[in-house]
């Protein structure tokens with residue numbers, strides 16, 4: 235599994251909302267309660283680059299994540315460019 239930020243648009247009231255989840259799953263509208271709204275867009279948050287005390291840390295959501303990302307450190311770099319390069323390679 236991975237970690238996603240899903241974007242939803244309600245088919246009944248056109249409400250927009252986002253939700254983080256371990257899959258691209260359907261959600262319930264927070265405004266009118268319509269069920270089984272399907273994500274219209276999804277951002278992959280499995281790998282994230284975080285700045286920490288002058289270093290750049292790449293964290294990864296492990297396959298075991300279900301209800302939270304459970305980020306684990308995957309690598310630590312001196313520059314943001316290196317960290318992003320690592321994250322791109324890791325995502326493929």
Ligand SMILES: [Zn+2]
Pocket residue numbers: 244245246247248249263264265266267268
């Ligand atoms: Zn709605």
